[in-house]
Amino acid sequence: xxxxxxxxxxxxxxxxxxxxxxxxxxxxxxxxxxxxxxxxxxxxxxxxxxxxxxxxxxxxxxxxxxxxxxxxxxxxxxxxxxxxxxxxxxxxxxxxxxxxxxxxxxxxxxxxxx
Amino acid sequence: xxxxxxxxxxxxxxxxxxxxxxxxxxxxxxxxxxxxxxxxxxxxxxxxxxxxxxxxxxxxxxxxxxxxxxxxxxxxxxxxxxxxxxxxxxxxxxxxxxxxxxxxxxxxxxxxx
Numbered sequence: 696x697x698x699x700x701x702x703x704x705x706x707x708x709x710x711x712x713x714x715x716x717x718x719x720x721x722x723x724x725x726x727x728x729x730x731x732x733x734x735x736x737x738x739x740x741x742x743x744x745x746x747x748x749x750x751x752x753x754x755x756x757x758x759x760x761x762x763x764x765x766x767x768x769x770x771x772x773x774x775x776x777x778x779x780x781x782x783x784x785x786x787x788x789x790x791x792x793x794x795x796x797x798x799x800x801x802x803x804x805x806x807x808x809x
Numbered sequence: 810x811x812x813x814x815x816x817x818x819x820x821x822x823x824x825x826x827x828x829x830x831x832x833x834x835x836x837x838x839x840x841x842x843x844x845x846x847x848x849x850x851x852x853x854x855x856x857x858x859x860x861x862x863x864x865x866x867x868x869x870x871x872x873x874x875x876x877x878x879x880x881x882x883x884x885x886x887x888x889x890x891x892x893x894x895x896x897x898x899x900x901x902x903x904x905x906x907x908x909x910x911x912x913x914x915x916x917x918x919x920x921x922x
Contacts, residue, residue, distance in 0.1 A: 728908035737898050737912030738853065751909050785852065789908050796907040800852040
């Protein structure tokens with residue numbers, strides 16, 4: 696297993712609420728990416744943080760936001776939840792080294808929006 | 810942006826046979842191509858990857874081939890075992906930033922004993 700952890704493991708929210716998901720990166724990793732995986736689909740890139748700065752964003756609205764802390768742990772915040780936000784949210788950490796980067800996934804947080 | 814297509818969506822083989830999964834990508838700037846295995850309810854696990862300066866890479870029963878000209882890459886599993894049953898995802902990353910991967914929709918592999 697990787698050293699990437701996520702909390703909580705499961706979460707149930709209602710439409711319109713806000714949620715914060717947390718990720719602890721593997722030791723020594725300075726980059727974290729967040730993905731949304733809907734049932735039966737591949738993970739979709741939400742955004743990446745490198746040394747506490749956003750370093751790229753996928754096709755997700757601004758109500759998806761994030762933070763990376765000095766210890767390289769990270770949060771994903773989703774405001775105004777919609778039913779379609781129900782999915783498995785995965786974080787993945789990696790160490791940025793030109794041409795050699797490999798990412799490792801956490802176990803995910805399964806979010807259900809009712 | 811990058812677009813990755815993966816085929817087939819389901820694949821059933823007998824134990825001991827080989828399995829091949831194919832992916833195509835659209836952006837010629839993609840340089841990193843990982844493959845992940847995801848068992849039910851678990852995280853995606855990297856099983857093999859290849860970078861654009863290499864045409865083929867092998868790790869025991871698993872191999873990946875890359876054709877940059879045609880923009881396609883394939884996963885080959887030989888001597889399949891029931892524990893190989895899972896969903897397999899290919900991905901492509903522009904540059905070598907593994908953390909900005911575009912994934913295919915997955916292939917559900919079933920290995921029958």
